[in-house]
Each structure stands twice: as C-alpha cells, then as structure tokens.
Amino acid sequence: xxxxxxxxxxxxxxxxxxxxxxxxxxxxxxxxxxxxxxxxxxxxxxxxxxxxxxxxxxxxxxxxxxxxxxxxxxxxxxxxxxxxxxxxxxxxxxxxxxxxxxxxxxxxxxxxxxxxxxxxxxxxxxxxxxxxxxxxxxxxxxxxxxxxxxxxxxxxxxxxxxxxxxxxxxxxxxxxxxxxxxxxxxxxxxxxxxxxxxxxxxxxxxxxxxxxxxxxxxxxxxxxxxxxxxxxxxxxxxxxxxxxxxxxxxxxxxxxxxxxxxxxxxxxxxxxxxxxxxxxxxxxxxxxxxxxxxxxxxx
Amino acid sequence: xxxxxxxxxxxxxxxxxxxxxxxxxxxxxxxxxxxxxxxxxxxxxxxxxxxxxxxxxxxxxxxxxxxxxxxxxxxxxxxxxxxxxxxxxxxxxxxxxxxxxxxxxxxxxxxxxxxxxxxxxxxxxxxxxxxxxxxxxxxxxxxxxxxxxxxxxxxxxxxxxxxxxxxxxxxxxxxxxxxxxxxxxxxxxxxxxxxxxxxxxxxxxxxxxxxxxxxxxxxxxxxxxxxxxxxxxxxxxxxxxxxxxxxxxxxxxxxxxxxxxxxxxxxxxxxxxxxxxxxxxxxxx
Numbered sequence: 001x002x003x004x005x006x007x008x009x010x011x012x013x014x015x016x017x018x019x020x021x022x023x024x025x026x027x028x029x030x031x032x033x034x035x036x037x038x039x040x041x042x043x044x045x046x047x048x049x050x051x052x053x054x055x056x057x058x059x060x061x062x063x064x065x066x067x068x069x070x071x072x073x074x075x076x077x078x079x080x081x082x083x084x085x086x087x088x089x090x091x092x093x094x095x096x097x098x099x100x101x102x103x104x105x106x107x108x109x110x111x112x113x114x115x116x117x118x119x120x121x122x123x124x125x126x127x128x129x130x131x132x133x134x135x136x137x138x139x140x141x142x143x144x145x146x147x148x149x150x151x152x153x154x155x156x157x158x159x160x161x162x163x164x165x166x167x168x169x170x171x172x173x174x175x176x177x178x179x180x181x182x183x184x185x186x187x188x189x190x191x192x193x194x195x196x197x198x199x200x201x202x203x204x205x206x207x208x209x210x211x212x213x214x215x216x217x218x219x220x221x222x223x224x225x226x227x228x229x230x231x232x233x234x235x236x237x238x239x240x241x242x243x244x245x246x247x248x249x250x251x252x253x254x255x256x257x258x259x260x261x262x263x264x265x266x267x268x269x270x271x272x273x274x275x276x277x278x279x280x281x282x283x284x285x286x287x288x289x290x291x292x293x294x295x296x297x298x299x
Numbered sequence: 300x301x302x303x304x305x306x307x308x309x310x311x312x313x314x315x316x317x318x319x320x321x322x323x324x325x326x327x328x329x330x331x332x333x334x335x336x337x338x339x340x341x342x343x344x345x346x347x348x349x350x351x352x353x354x355x356x357x358x359x360x361x362x363x364x365x366x367x368x369x370x371x372x373x374x375x376x377x378x379x380x381x382x383x384x385x386x387x388x389x390x391x392x393x394x395x396x397x398x399x400x401x402x403x404x405x406x407x408x409x410x411x412x413x414x415x416x417x418x419x420x421x422x423x424x425x426x427x428x429x430x431x432x433x434x435x436x437x438x439x440x441x442x443x444x445x446x447x448x449x450x451x452x453x454x455x456x457x458x459x460x461x462x463x464x465x466x467x468x469x470x471x472x473x474x475x476x477x478x479x480x481x482x483x484x485x486x487x488x489x490x491x492x493x494x495x496x497x498x499x500x501x502x503x504x505x506x507x508x509x510x511x512x513x514x515x516x517x518x519x520x521x522x523x524x525x526x527x528x529x530x531x532x533x534x535x536x537x538x539x540x541x542x543x544x545x546x547x548x549x550x551x552x553x554x555x556x557x558x559x560x561x562x563x564x565x566x567x568x569x570x571x572x573x574x575x576x577x578x579x580x581x582x583x584x
Contacts, residue, residue: 037433038433040429040464042456042460043456043459043460043463045453045456045459045460047422047452047453047456048422048425048453048456048457048460050422051419051420051421051422051423051425051426051453051457052422052423052425052426052429052460053426054412054422054423054426055422055423055424055425055426055427055428055429055430056426056427056429056430057426058411058412058423058426058427059358059426059427059430059431060358061430063426078416079419079422082413082416082419083412083413083419083422083423086413087405087412087413
C-alpha cells in the first residue's frame with residue numbers, strides 16, 4: 001500500500017475526493033491516468049491551487065492538494081489563511097520536501113517554518129508523520145476529517161513498526177523514561193528512535209514520543225512526560241521559533257510548570273544544503289550527535 | 300428591453316443607491332466603488348443569474364463572486380431589494396450584533412464567499428466552475444473584478460488556468476471605474492487594453508456601458524462569448540455614479556459623511572442640488 005494507493009481508494013469509494021497539484025507530481029505520478037477529471041494540475045500557481053481547492057471544497061469536495069512545502073505554505077500563505085482558514089473548508093494541503101527532506105536544494109526550498117505558520121492559522125491543523133508507514137496508518141483519518149489539514153508529506157522508510165491505533169490529537173508513546181523523554185515529529189523520529197536506543201544502552205532511562213499531529217497537540221501526554229522525566233528533549237527539523245520548542249513552552253506556561261528542556265532544532269538559521277545524511281551530520285542531528293548532546297545536558 | 304422592465308431596473312438601482320448612501324455615515328463605507336457597480340449588480344441579480352431566495356442552497360444555482368469586496372454595500376442594498384435580507388437589517392451596518400461590515404462574508408445569505416483581499420475569488424470561482432463541469436451542471440459562474448484589482452498576479456494565474464480548463468461556464472465582469480484606491484489606474488499602473496490582454500490569454504471578451512441596462516443586456520446576451528472559453532466583459536463605469544458632487548473623484552473612495560450630508564446626498568440623488576460636503580475626505584483606509 002502506498003500513498004497513491006490510499007488516494008486512489010478514497011477517490012474510487014467517495015465522490016468527494018479530488019486530487020490537485022501545482023505542477024509537482026512527485027507523490028502522485030501515477031494518478032492522472034487512473035482518476036481522469038478528478039486530478040487537476042493548475043500549473044506553477046500555488047496561490048491559485050489553494051483558491052481552486054477552496055472553490056471545490058465550497059461545492060462539497062475534499063481537495064487534496066500538493067506542492068513543494070515552501071512554496072505551498074509561504075507563497076500561498078495568505079490564500080491558506082483567508083480562503084481555507086476563515087472558511088474552515090476541508091482542504092488538505094500536502095507539502096512535499098519539507099524540513100531536511102529538501103536536502104541539496106538550498107535555503108530557497110527549505111520549509112523549516114512551515115509548522116509554525118500553519119499551526120498559527122485558526123481552523124488549520126497540522127499532521128507530521130514520522131515516516132511512510134506512520135503516514136499511511138494515519139492518512140485516511142486525516143483526509144476524511146471535516147477540518148482543514150496541513151500534511152508534512154514524508155515517505156521515508158520506517159525503522160520502527162508503528163502503532164496502528166491512531167486518533168487525531170493523540171501522540172504515539174514509543175517508550176516512557178524517567179531520565180529523559182524525547183518529543184519529536186516528522187522526519188527526526190528516525191534519528192530520535194536510534195538515539196533513544198543508544199541512551200538506553202548506556203543505562204539512561206529514555207522515553208520517546210512521536211506526536212503525529214502537532215495541531216491538535218496531545219497536551220496530556222506531554223504533561224505526563226514533563227512530570228515523570230528529569231529532562232525533556234525536543235527534536236525537530238524546523239526553526240526553534242514557532243515549532244515544538246515553542247509549543248512546549250506554551251503548554252508549560254499555561255500549566256504554571258517549568259522543566260529542564262533541551263531543544264535540538266535550527267536556531268535562527270537555514271541549514272547547510274547537502275545530501276540528507278551529510279547535512280544532518282553537519283548540523284548535528286544524527287542519532288550519535290543527539291545522544292551526545294543529551295548526555296552533555298544530563299551531566 | 301421593455302419600458303416596464305427598464306423602469307423596474309432603474310427603480311431598484313435607485314433604491315440600492317439610497318441604501319449605499321445611508322451606509323456612508325456612522326463609520327462610513329467605500330462609496331465610490333459601491334455606486335460604480337450598483338447598476339451592474341442589480342442587472343445581474345434581476346436579469347442574468349438564476350439565483351433567488353428559494354434556490355440559495357441549490358448546487359444548480361448560478362453563482363456570483365464579488366471579488367473586489369469593498370463595494371459590498373451595493374450587494375447588501377441589492378439583497379435588501381430582492382428579499383435576501385430584511386431592509387431593516389441594513390441599519391446594522393458596522394454593528395456588533397450583525398455581520399454587515401466593510402467586506403463580504405458568508406454569514407449574509409446570498410454571499411458566496413469571503414472577499415476583500417484582492418485577487419482571490421477568480422481562483423475560488425475556477426474551483427466552483429470545474430466542479431460544475433465535472434458534475435455536468437450548466438450553472439453560470441460570475442466574478443466581479445475591480446479594475447485596480449487586475450494589478451494582482453493571481454488574476455493572471457487565473458486567466459491562464461481558466462483558459463487551460465476551457466471554463467466556458469465562467470464569466471468575469473470588470474467594474475471599469477478607472478480608479479485604483481487613491482489614483483486613476485492609467486496614471487499608476489496602466490491597464491489598457493484590458494480586452495486585448497484577456498484575448499491574448501484565450502478568453503472571449505466584450506464591453507458595455509455599466510450604467511446602461513440595455514447595453515448590459517446586450518453584452519450578457521451572448522454567453523459564452525467565445526466557444527469553449529471563459530468570458531470577460533469590461534463594464535465601463537464611473538466612480539461615485541449618481542452623485543455629481545463625488546463622481547470620478549480620487550478623494551471620495553472611502554467616506555464617512557455627517558448625517559446632514561447624507562440627507563443632502565439623498566436629495567442630490569433625486570436630482571436636487573449638489574451636496575455642500577464639508578466632511579474631511581479620506582483618501583486611504
């Protein structure tokens with residue numbers, strides 16, 4: 001089962017589904033011939049893509065629209081905010097090559113503020129799957145939900161077998177830890193999972209939370225980790241401002257709590273363009289580097 | 300057009316202008332653009348669109364999208380005249396107990412979508428037009444654009460996409476009142492020839508006098524204008540039409556008149572003397 005298979009299945013069983021792109025077909029290359037009129041390519045027009053999607057949603061459709069995460073969430077930002085956010089129409093906004101996934105493209109293509117700006121729009125929710133398996137487990141529910149969603153598309157192969165029980169707004173608790181809990185979303189789940197195992201091997205009791213939906217956020221699971229772990233580590237391929245570190249800060253303030261927190265994120269900078277593994281090494285996001293940073297913080 | 304029909308349209312447009320003028324105080328409104336498109340909106344609802352109180356939720360109704368948005372007093376006024384909303388409700392303009400504010404929103408029956416941010420509703424209308432075609436429905440989808448709004452890049456994205464998808468159920472109307480917010484269009488970002496530009500994008504084009512109902516009827520009698528293609532009609536209008544004291548003036552875009560000025564303007568609309576306006580002009584909002 002692939003991402004395309006699920007879209008095709010939904011299109012065939014439910015008249016409401018319709019797939020769009022602003023000339024980025026990476027995730028949906030095989031669909032046009034299979035679904036005919038229910039595949040619409042507006043050309044390189046991210047703003048019009050969102051407007052057309054909202055128009056289709058106004059007519060009762062559930063449009064699933066695709067483009068590069070940077071251009072989709074930023075060039076078309078005001079269209080998402082105004083035409084999808086204000087109306088609350090069920091447009092599903094799928095951003096490709098977000099975070100570190102745009103590897104060698106350079107800063108023009110780095111969507112590392114997408115989560116921040118999408119979660120800031122009333123009515124718009126945010127789904128950041130850990131990998132392809134996680135994405136496919138959750139996808140039907142996200143697409144069938146009557147609310148607008150931004151989806152950080154992630155077809156990275158899984159190194160962990162995910163829990164098949166999914167509920168919007170509920171995180172996947174991979175492990176609980178008294179010393180450390182790593183909270184993460186999206187692509188950085190893989191390195192975080194490996195780091196958790198490395199820490200456990202060193203006798204450090206480590207927990208791991210895969211958020212799945214960053215909005216709505218699973219506040220209860222986060223609060224439980226804050227209460228039961230000495231250190232909270234947030235890992236994200238995103239700017240420090242506006243992402244998970246900010247969300248955690250908001251939750252702590254709201255509950256009049258404080259915590260020892262280590263944020264592994266991009267602090268006010270774009271990342272070095274290179275192949276994925278090389279850039280993660282350069283920026284300090286590999287599992288051994290995450291492990292080392294956590295041990296340093298614990299000491 | 301029969302004399303009776305013409306008289307009825309003129310009478311409705313006169314009433315709509317009265318409503319607009321009454322909304323130009325106690326907070327004010329964008330009076331210039333509202334008066335320029337009043338005849339056009341009255342014509343569309345009374346003579347062209349298949350939309351009425353009974354079929355407002357019917358997916359087979361015709362759609363009107365007011366893209367430029369700030370001329371919504373003309374729409375509120377028309378809705379009051381054709382019964383979509385109670386006339387008394389217009390008194391709620393800018394009041395917190397209602398949703399009758401400076402830009403369109405879906406809380407008012409008959410308003411199809413939020414607007415006011417320029418360059419949005421052509422793309423929304425394209426989505427609706429594509430869906431109507433997919434479902435084999437023959438609804439007409441009308442979009443009213445401001446001439447200044449044509450500066451927005453998304454208008455030209457939409458012009459490309461509507462042509463690519465052969466949306467012959469889509470018709471744009473430009474309220475060509477010759478003004479941006481603060482200045483004449485041709486003195487800032489020249490638009491002419493609008494028709495030639497859209498022709499080059501593959502559209503069928505037409506033009507008319509946007510204050511003459513017979514001219515409007517003629518322009519809208521052929522649809523689509525070009526086989527298989529979207530249509531655009533340039534309706535030549537005058538900012539502030541109906542009130543010589545503010546017609547075609549750059550400084551009477553947004554106004555907030557004193558109550559006594561409103562009374563003078565209502566007399567002026569009936570053919571009385573030009574109002575002696577002393578309130579401050581507001582050129583930017």
